[in-house]
Amino acid sequence: MLQKIYDWIDERVDITPIWRDIADHEVPEHVNPAHHFSAFVYCFGGLTFFVTVIQILSGMFLTMYYVPDIENAWNSVFYLQQEVAHGQIVRGMHHWGASVVIVMLFLHTLRVFFQGAYKKPRELNWIVGVLLFFVMLALGLTGYLLPWDNKALFATEVTLQIAESVPFIGEDLKILLAGDPHIVGAQTLTRFFAIHVFFLPAALFVLMAVHFIMIRRQGISGPL
């Protein structure tokens, strides 16, 4: 039955080449932990992707309850964590996932760096990867404010001061982020929400797509 559906679609849109690109290729021995246990270092990239998927899904579900408004943000987080079934787990996944994804990214970056896997012809993919790291840190930074608790508010005030210390554009940069020259309040929260939920994920998706397409085009780097 499945084969028939596949054939029916393949006859019309020719998906076999796409399928071949995604899944139908050989994996060399030197990245296979079944042959060399030390090859587990090649898992970090995949695990980063896995945690990113967890982040995207848990984030999508969190917005079912979350409200980006200074009066209700904290209450909605408190409610979804205390009252909603499995709320603690879903928020926990998003909270701890943010930490775990940084750890995994760090390990993945170190693996690629120490193996010199960024050398020709993979320079561009390294650059895209570093940008991904940066986007992920920015996601962590903006997400930190959203529960609107004391920790969030005061850490964000420091973040904004750091932005302000940038020469020449600092003042404007701070207002652009905070939405107000002096108050860290309603407009800051909505801005950080928009950046965290729409702008940065959009950048993340584009960069991830480029990252993966390049991996498939260039293949994995050879053994040392």
Place this chain on the structure above:
Amino acid sequence: MHRGKGMKFVGDSRVRENDDRHIPKDYSEYPGRTEPFWPNFLLKEWLAGAVFLVGFLCLTVAAPAPLEKMADPSTPGYIPLPDWYFLFLYQLLKYPFASGDYVVIGTVVIPGLAFGGLLLAPFLDRGPERRPTRRPVATSLMLIAIVAVFFLTWEASSHVDWETRAEQNKIVEDVEIDKESEGYQVYSDQSCMSCHGENLEGVSGPSLIGTEHSADEIKDIAKNGIGSMPAGQFEGSDEELQKLADFIAGLGEE
């Protein structure tokens, strides 16, 4: 570039036929046994992923995501602290060479150099060698950076009194405080207020609402201190002390 007649394209596209530039290296050139990605290798990856997920879910159940009191800009004495992965930057800004007049060094120059160096690594380290031992400069710079980040993170977190912090910032139920009561009178006559706040909400000391200590323990603490609270804070009669202890112990009880 090859132009003109005789160019053959794939179908009606502009992709040239016989264009072999973008075909990845055949893995048969690598030594050893290859394995199909789908399904053999992916299954192993997913097994690793499943083990990881179980551990991750255990973490989320065992350690609920922290939530402090609702944001209040006038909270006195609150020490801001970023998420752990920014602690190293936070610590960097404490040093004299990266603060004060030189704060730009800490906020822009050093992070900019580190990030720029990382971004442009392929163009800075251009030799053909891939083994870390054959690239001493790149390897040692990265090792120094890692050690620095670990050291700064450790320095920052060792200066934080995590337990007091958690105690001070935990969510407390709103409790009506009877400011006319005898206990509150004693509370405000003594020096309690300066550290524990007008509404016992905690200032530099912890909140006293819903404290886990019993009345007897409170009497002892008021006289002899606890943790960073010095002894001899209470200077009243035993009768007043009893009233104070009963008042504090009675708060937040259902």
Place this chain on the structure above:
Amino acid sequence: MSEDKNKQVSRRQFLNYTLTGVGGFMAAGMLAPMVRFAIDPVLQPEAGGDFVSAEIAEEDITTEPQRVTFKVEQVDAWYESTVEKVAWVYKQEDGSIIALDPTCTHLGCIVGWDSNEDHPDHFYCPCHGGLYTKDGVNVPNTPPTAPLSVYEQKIENGILYLGKSIPREEA
């Protein structure tokens, strides 16, 4: 023929240029209102502040800094609220009153008077260990680069009124 080809814009090139132009117009037309929308706060003019009663009588102010809280009507976009602000108020040696804004000039934490055992009679910032002397001037070799800001203040009917917080230049 081949020289002509170099000078003249071919039909294909012309279409490419036009395509880029129209595409640029579409992108600009879409984004211009959105960008102006996003940067609006940066272009807002700064509003002046009013004086608010600090609810402390002139004669209650001593030479020892006191923590005074006062309430300010704050308009945060669609959100109007009263916020509590803090000032450290005391009489200077010449008898004039000074109200210091306890926001650390380093990274915006809140400093306290005499709040650290190691640094008595100083304003101490718990975040990065910034120190200020009693007159709010930053102690050299600590993180802050500027003295604490000072609130505009006036006395009316014996009551202290505080206004905007004015940053001071390095002393």
